[in-house]
Amino acid sequence: MSIQLTGITKRFGAFTAVDAVDLSIETGELMALLGPSGSGKTTLLRMIGGLEFADGGSLAIDGVDATVEEPHARGVGFVFQHYALFRHMTVFENVAFGLRVGKRKPKLPEQVIADRVHHLLELVQLRPLAQRYPNQLSGGQRQRVALARALATEPRVLLLDEPFGALDAKVRKELRRWLRDIHKGMGVTTVFVTHDQEEALELADRVCILHQGRIEQVGTPAEVYDMPASAFVCDFLGGGAKLPCTVLNGFADIAGLRVPISNRPPAPGPGIAYVRPHDIELLPGSEADAAAARVTAVQPVGPELRLDLDMGGQVVEAVLDRRTHGHVDLSPGTAVGVRLKRANVYGLGA
């Protein structure tokens, strides 16, 4: 179901957590709310879920105003960051909770509840653990119970607050893929909050990047990565080295190099350029069209080789493929030539 936010504002005392946000989420979409802590992303999610109420603006679900609607009437399922499982209930009872409570008349027959719960536990691959208690489960299992519980009431919108934040890297990756599959299978409109840009880019159909309670950019993962709308977005999405530059007509002058601009070019004048590690090319010694730099540190990380370069006093990070970086000598202290393939450039005012 589609969600339409118009001028949504939320204040906590003197602090404005969410500042006049307009956002529309399409039916069946998987949307990520991405931002650093304090950017208002969780507050925004809680307002969509009805756990907080907006101080200003309006919220419509499926075209119907739901600004002051209670959570359950909105038809949302909420998955909490720390799972919030009912600790005194078994996995089965946790998932069944939403089917037992509320003003349900007549009550659902026990058999219907059992069937539905078992079906959901099958879906999250936890059927054998139905009689366990939450404290007997691992983090990943708890998160899956939380998801099954949220799906039990057949919500129109699924909301997840930092769903994988407290899990280790491997489980996180598995659960991401698995959430993607479930979303595809059920087609439920899903919004999740994360501060992990990789997670947002990997999982979401569209990403909404928040900063200090305002939206910086909304777009597909490719759009926001390739064309960051602001210096903040660029920096947050792994912008790379931040270098002073001069914007000229159609290209940027960085340390004497003529570098193509990949985002929408700002007005000519002084600016800031962000160069991602992958966009740095290394040449042996010094060549005419390359800037001089010195290798200060080398660190092999898995298939990559990470380098710190000293480029005229600026520290620049570069990443090379360990197998194909060629025959350039890269031991610390070596002088190398640097070429910049492209940069995201912003005017100083922005």
Add this chain to the structure above:
Amino acid sequence: MAAETLSTTTDRRKAPVLDVTPPRPRGALEDPVWVKALVMAAGLGFLALFILLPLLAVFAEALRRGVGAYWEALVEPDAWSAIVLTLTVAAIAVPANLVFGVCAAWAIAKHRFPGKALLLTLIDLPFSVSPVISGLVYVLLFGAHGLLGPVLREYDIQIIFAVPGLVLATVFITFPFVARELIPLMQAQGNDEEEAAITLGASGWQTFSRVTLPNIKWGLLYGVLLCNARAMGEFGAVSVVSGHIRGETNTMPLHVEILYNEYNFVAAFAVASLLALLAIVTLVAKSLLELRYGAELAATRRH
């Protein structure tokens, strides 16, 4: 290769140090045996002298003239009425404080509102004020010459020197036990589960009865036990509002005092032994609870 050489040198350098380790390895916080024995003896000796001995003395004195005299002292009409009155007062005060305590703890732990710090301070007031003063406050309020005295007299309502006064004073004194037990527990548990319940469609009452209450039940029981022990044993505040009318407004602790002042030691200690028994039962129940539900109570263990 270089790393290996390095590690061998380190080992060789460590070896002589290992040689001088004491024969019996001892942790940094472990003291010599004689220190442990001395500290333990001091602790246990003190306990025996000041707590165990008086407790035994109570029972010894109560049974000095045999079981028959002991029994007679308990079923004697005034003693019996004191026992019934004490149970009545506790039966009213404890449930009242159970409800008020849960309400106050819920309001403080789960909500933000102005005046929260003030409410917390007020809850602690009965702990910090002398019980005698608590009793006097009620006399000043409800006594014949008190603030509300004329009104009460008009409607012929007797509070001071009657059961209602005893109940009020007891409620006041025992109020913090339940609330104080629950506030840290509920604060530690946070609001997450309640929020989850609400998003799943639970009503306010369902959220409370199916999520909040089960999560605090052992802490609650623990608070009620302590509250009950104090309600039955309270002396100071009750003494002020009771008027000491034999067979009518005397609770067990007050009755013990009267008997004692009359040099009726066997009877005094017989009634006292019942109170001591109550204390022992409370302690045993408390220990059993802690043994069984230690983790849940850990956040609240202060008594």
